[in-house]
Every structure is written in structure tokens, then in C-alpha cells.
Amino acid sequence: MxxxxxxxxxxxxxxxxxxxxxxxxxxxxxxxxxxxxxxxxxxxxxxxxxxxxxxxxxxxxxxxxxxxxxxxxxxxxxxxxxxxxxxxxxxxxxxxxxxxxxxxxxxxxxxxFEMEDFADVDPDGEITRGEEQLMNTVAGRNATVEPYLFFGGTCEEALEFYRTAIGARIGMVLRFSESPEPAPEGMVPPGFENRIMHCDFTVGDLTIMASDGCNEGEAPTGFRLTLTVPTEVDARRLYDALADGGTADMPLTKTFFSPCYGQVTDRFGVGWMVMVPGQAPPE
Incomplete structure (x- = not known):
């Protein structure tokens, strides 16, 4: 309560x-x-x-x-x-x-008051559904969206290309071997230990996050949008909303870089990473 x-x-x-x-x-x-x-x-x-x-x-x-x-x-x-x-x-x-x-x-x-307290005056649930939509709107208005690219093993080459070709500024780079927590068994392909687990680079005013991902040869079209919200309640609300008619790829859970993080693909095939900001990975 x-x-x-x-x-x-x-x-x-x-x-x-x-x-x-x-x-x-x-x-x-x-x-x-x-x-x-x-x-x-x-x-x-x-x-x-x-x-x-x-x-x-x-x-x-x-x-x-x-x-x-x-x-x-x-x-x-x-x-x-x-x-x-x-x-x-x-x-x-x-x-x-x-x-x-x-x-x-x-x-x-x-x-x-919680919405269930109004069940007697909302027998068909119309007001409850409206309130849920309203709260989803509030949570979404407090969110930020950032692009996240997966390069399928060529992330390091991509960073160097963007640096020399368009003057990208390279920020933090974290390799799988440097992760504070080991990846689940079988998740990281053999030979990916020194590949990039997470990084960011800036082009103009836009900061882009990227990774080699866990699938060799994966094209960067396999991107996800990062949806960052201030609270776990907002994260769960928007995660469930995006998963409606879509696929819950990774349940929301606590990680070393976020108190609440998960992945979902919506009904239109757009991939999202929903998270609450937390302590950044070590540089």
C-alpha cells in the first residue's frame, strides 16, 4: 500500500x-x-x-x-x-x-487511494483503463530516448571509422572481459572476451551507445532504443506497455549498471531497452 x-x-x-x-x-x-x-x-x-x-x-x-x-x-x-x-x-x-x-x-x-478502491463506481473498468493510460503518458513524458547500435563483432572497427570519417568523440569503452559481473553461461560467443560489451560515442550533439552484442555478424540494423526513466515504477509501467502485443526479451532485473533494466520488442518489431539510471560501469 x-x-x-x-x-x-x-x-x-x-x-x-x-x-x-x-x-x-x-x-x-x-x-x-x-x-x-x-x-x-x-x-x-x-x-x-x-x-x-x-x-x-x-x-x-x-x-x-x-x-x-x-x-x-x-x-x-x-x-x-x-x-x-x-x-x-x-x-x-x-x-x-x-x-x-x-x-x-x-x-x-x-x-x-488506489484504483481498486473505486471498483464499485467503475464496474466495467473504463476509468481504470483511462487512469492507466494517463499514468503511462506521465511516465513516458519523463523518459529520454537514446539510440543503441549492435555491430555483431565489428564495434571497434566502427568506432575507429566514425572517429576518422566524421570526427566522432569516443567515450567510455567496456569489454566483456572487464565486466564487473560475469555474463550468463553461453551468452557470450567464444572469442568475444575482448570485444566491446558497451561503449558510447558522440557525433555532433548526439551521443550514441553501442556494443558488439552477443551474435557474431549481427548487422547494426538490429538496434534498440534506450528508454531511460527516473523510477522503477515508471520502468515497469512502460515495459509492460511496450510488451503488450510484443515480446519480453529480457525481464526487468537489477544489474551492476542499473537498479532496473530489461529488453522488450514491441508489436511493431522495434527493440527497446528500458532502464532506470544507476552507477555507470567503471572506465
């Missing part, structure tokens, strides 16, 4: 007073623990209501009021979005949180 964890505002936070260096360090450590546990999905601190505005709705009328707002106890100074197994788990994590204020403070935990 997802929950919003809200740090309630206090008179101190409403003055705009920044937290101490010690508190910032303690909160950073707490956030690191949340991330390592796979619980934290988002979180931000909010500026005081003196920098906010409030829009009031009355029928078709709208009115705007500048802050600050008097109801301090009803205001929020910060929030997290967590993915937890239960409300009890969320409570235990909140209890571990450093006091976010110098004085007494409160943190509220509110469950977030």
Missing part, C-alpha cells in the same frame, strides 16, 4: 527557520534507510505558507488568497510518499524518524 507521510507545520517552521546542520544530517540518514528498504518513493520539504497562495472554490467562482495562513496546525511542512506492506509498518518507520522540529511536532500518515 502507498501512504503519504505528512510533517505538520509548527510556529517555528512557519517562520521560515531552516533546520540545523545536525538535523539535516539525521534526516538524510533516515531517508537513506528508507531508500535502502525500498520504501521511499518521493519526499520534499515545503516552504512556509507566507510564500504560498490558496485558491478558494465556490461554485463556478475562484478566489486567490496570499499566505501566510493562520491555521498552523492544519498546514504541512513536508511530506514523503512511501510504499509499505501495512499501516503498522509505516508507523514503525515514522517512530524511527528524527524529530523534524526543535519543539514538539506531529507526523500524519494517510493511505493513498
Amino acid at each position: 502507498r501512504v503519504m507521510v505528512m510533517v505538520k507545520a509548527t510556529e517555528q517552521s512557519e517562520t521560515g527557520q531552516l533546520p540545523s546542520e545536525q538535523l539535516l544530517k539525521e534526516m538524510m540518514e533516515f531517508n537513506n534507510q528508507l531508500v535502502e528498504a525500498g520504501i521511499m518513493k518521493a519526499g520534499e520539504g515545503l516552504k512556509p505558507s507566507s510564500e504560498a497562495v490558496r485558491v478558494h472554490f465556490s461554485g463556478k467562482d475562484r478566489s486567490v488568497t496570499d499566505g501566510p495562513f493562520a491555521e498552523t496546525k492544519e498546514l504541512i511542512a513536508g511530506y514523503w510518499i512511501w510504499e509499505v506492506d501495512s499501516m503498522e509498518q509505516a508507523i514503525e518507520w515514522v517512530k524511527r524518524c528524527p524529530n523534524p522540529m526543535d519543539d514538539d511536532s506531529d507526523i500524519d500518515i494517510r493511505p493513498i
Whole structure:
């Protein structure tokens, strides 16, 4: 289940007073623990209501009021979005949180509605499908697309050709023998140990990624588009959307270069690599 964890505002936070260096360090450590546990999905601190505005709705009328707002106890100074197994788990994590204020403070935990909660008012699933499409659109708008070429054993020659022919700038080059993790047995053809597992080169303003791949003689027409998204949730959402009517070539999994990476060919035969950015391979 997802929950919003809200740090309630206090008179101190409403003055705009920044937290101490010690508190910032303690909160950073707490956030690191949340991330390592796979619980934290988002979180931000909010500026005081003196920098906010409030829009009031009355029928078709709208009115705007500048802050600050008097109801301090009803205001929020910060929030997290967590993915937890239960409300009890969320409570235990909140209890571990450093006091976010110098004085007494409160943190509220509110469950977030999921689409299944609306099943009674959406019996045919039309609203659910619309929401799924909307979230796919949001995830796609946050993505970047980059070309990835497979040269079937001639990647090194291609890099040199592009360097001399069109002034390509060669970036990182990682060979199969340099991989931090061994490839699955039988994946890499004999004699490919010193071939290029991954590299990048830049032509003009475009950075292209490339590899020898694992099939000797494979033509560079066997390309994939790299779809990079900020979160694992987005990766899984877009991977499933592309796989609908297509082929899941490599399930999403954690690798040494990405916390979530997979390959899929869509229904039109276009190959994609969906990934969340992570620590880059060593140069």
C-alpha cells in the first residue's frame, strides 16, 4: 500500500527557520534507510505558507488568497510518499524518524487511494483503463530516448571509422572481459572476451551507445532504443506497455549498471531497452 507521510507545520517552521546542520544530517540518514528498504518513493520539504497562495472554490467562482495562513496546525511542512506492506509498518518507520522540529511536532500518515478502491463506481473498468493510460503518458513524458547500435563483432572497427570519417568523440569503452559481473553461461560467443560489451560515442550533439552484442555478424540494423526513466515504477509501467502485443526479451532485473533494466520488442518489431539510471560501469 502507498501512504503519504505528512510533517505538520509548527510556529517555528512557519517562520521560515531552516533546520540545523545536525538535523539535516539525521534526516538524510533516515531517508537513506528508507531508500535502502525500498520504501521511499518521493519526499520534499515545503516552504512556509507566507510564500504560498490558496485558491478558494465556490461554485463556478475562484478566489486567490496570499499566505501566510493562520491555521498552523492544519498546514504541512513536508511530506514523503512511501510504499509499505501495512499501516503498522509505516508507523514503525515514522517512530524511527528524527524529530523534524526543535519543539514538539506531529507526523500524519494517510493511505493513498488506489484504483481498486473505486471498483464499485467503475464496474466495467473504463476509468481504470483511462487512469492507466494517463499514468503511462506521465511516465513516458519523463523518459529520454537514446539510440543503441549492435555491430555483431565489428564495434571497434566502427568506432575507429566514425572517429576518422566524421570526427566522432569516443567515450567510455567496456569489454566483456572487464565486466564487473560475469555474463550468463553461453551468452557470450567464444572469442568475444575482448570485444566491446558497451561503449558510447558522440557525433555532433548526439551521443550514441553501442556494443558488439552477443551474435557474431549481427548487422547494426538490429538496434534498440534506450528508454531511460527516473523510477522503477515508471520502468515497469512502460515495459509492460511496450510488451503488450510484443515480446519480453529480457525481464526487468537489477544489474551492476542499473537498479532496473530489461529488453522488450514491441508489436511493431522495434527493440527497446528500458532502464532506470544507476552507477555507470567503471572506465
